[in-house]
Amino acid sequence: MADFEVSLAQEPDAASLIAAHPNLRMDPVDGLCLEGVPLAVIAKDLGTPCWVYGAGTIRTRLAALRDAFDQAGLGATHIHYAVKANDHLAVLTVMAEAGVGADVVSAGELQRALKAGIPPSAIVFSGVGKSAADLRLAVAEGIAQINVESVEELAMLSAISATAGRTIDVTLRVNPDVDAATHAKITTGKADNKFGIAWTEAAAAYGFAGSLPGLHPVGLATHIGSQILSAAPFRAAYARIAELVRDLRAAGHTVTRVDCGGGIGIPYEGEQPAPLAEIAQALAETLGGLDLDLMVEPGRWLVGPAGVLLSAVVLVKQTAERRFVVLDAAMNDLVRPAMYDAWHGILPVAADRMAAPATPADIVGPVCESGDTFAKDRVIAALEADAVVAILDAGAYGAVMSSTYNARPLATVALVDGSQWDVIRPRQEMSDLWSREIVPARFGTR
Incomplete structure (x- = not known):
């Protein structure tokens, strides 16, 4: 790309x-x-x-983010704060009081979010290396969804969920092979990164997920990196996800949800701020017309x-x-x-x-x-x-x-x-x- x-x-x-x-x-x-x-x-x-x-800065930036989505016709977009950016209970409580959900990447972050008052129904669990203990906790708490990053994880989660007599919503994290042109250590959407399922293999993985007990595949997720200051990488990634949504539906699969990830950057060294309006518009023009529940996972942009x-x-x-x-x-x-x-x-x-x-x-x-x-x-x-x-x-x-x-x-x-x-x-x-x-x-x- x-x-x-x-x-x-x-x-x-x-x-x-x-x-x-x-x-x-x-x-x-x-x-x-x-x-x-x-x-x-x-x-x-x-x-x-x-x-x-x-705290006031966090609330002001959250309001600006919501306004950008409102202006793009995406007012129903669900915001899940990326807890890894700053996991202090007081910060999480500010988010909870503002009606923000959580994106977590460990059992510890999941329990911190719960402790701060974020309900399980507003928590999504991401991460490439979730352990069996992590998954058991997520299933037991009945969180909103798990963003699964491999077919191996699908099999492990199925066994855990079925044993617990539960069925949990899953999305497949897709690696769209998009270079966000950010620092090499914080890019996550290229084919040689460890994250996600290759977009060329996602359709087969989605069908596999639907065949497993205890799993309810509901959609796709993506996250291409951190500290992105341009709308263009988001547009490229979301266009590829939109194409995959259409292909899955054409094959008879139900796709109702897309988790668009985070990654919106902040200006540290005099850069131009990330164009929120353009990013929201890119999301609206690629995924907004597909009758999907949309989610975003900002972290740094809210608290940095x-x-x-x-x-x-x-x-x-x-x-x-x-x-x-x-x-x-x-x-x-x-x-x-x-x-x-x-x-x-x-x-x-x-x-x-x-x-x-x-x-x-x-x-x-x-x-x-x-x-x-x-x-x-x-x-x-x-x-x-x-x-x-x-x-x-x-x-x-x-x-x-x-x-x-x-x-x-x-x-x-x-x-x-x-x-x-x-x-x-x-x-x-x-x-x-x-x-x-x-x-x-x-x-x-x-």
Whole structure:
């Protein structure tokens, strides 16, 4: 398939970053504010590193997404939040209260969604490697559907469902062999990716599913990757799915549902935002006229811009070649730059830093890895020890991917909602790092 190009703008400066984030404001006295709450206050009270999410931002973006589908005549489209982007119970509760379902990829995510109040009837289970235990839980809970990714999984699920005396709705995840032209590690819709059933084999697999006890094949699913900023890859994938729907129906199969996946990207480095209206229109023009129940699974788009990672400067190290701004946040907190070479905007929290001279610096963390680098040659205002910065667009694939590497406790998390904010996860205690570890008693006798 053809590549789909997305043009990059020039690396944005501080003013441009703030202008591109409606939930951020630089107050001349209070400094950088998220939804009106001064981030300096949160950093002072909770210390750093610290994650901060904005509930209002999530609700605003959800409303914009729903409006785009409404304008395209797809108001009945079901939204299932991709839990893997940010699985905190408070975030999931915001989704549940807004009437959003969940797309889960593990038994743990399924149980988190249930705990947050998302009903089983609004949960879909995706993923290429569901275990027998995963499938038994999904069948027992009576979730909306399972997106099956192979004929081997169909056979395993049939045995589990039939043994339980249940019949569960299944869709076949189809790999449409569409290159979304995104990062190689987050593309999922090409023929050489591990995900889904090849679109050329999907018809046979659908017939096989219909022959198995305990399974009720209801439709198709697809997901071609993450961080997609163009409508063209979606249109190409959905056109191929629409063709398959027609072929299945012509062969006498019932197809009532298509899960269109997620993947809508956000602008990290000054790119143009994903064209929601064009994406919704592409869905309407390819699948909208086929009398289908349609579903989408946004994750990053809903929560990415809703979160920041606050970090304080430990010291500024000047060498003959480079200036290093060393933060107290590290790759164990936010791994995206190390894993994907991802770009994140970084802003000083104090208002007076906005007018300070800006010069290039490497923004790095304290972990003993050269990859523990948030930015290279980033033009940023002069910063001194203890100055606080906000790493932007950290609400997706941030805290959820963090670890305790280098024996660093997990950072605290706060949620802003209106003028109020609350701690939704306290900082991990140092002793928690080894509280569940066991040293065999015989070692103490040596």
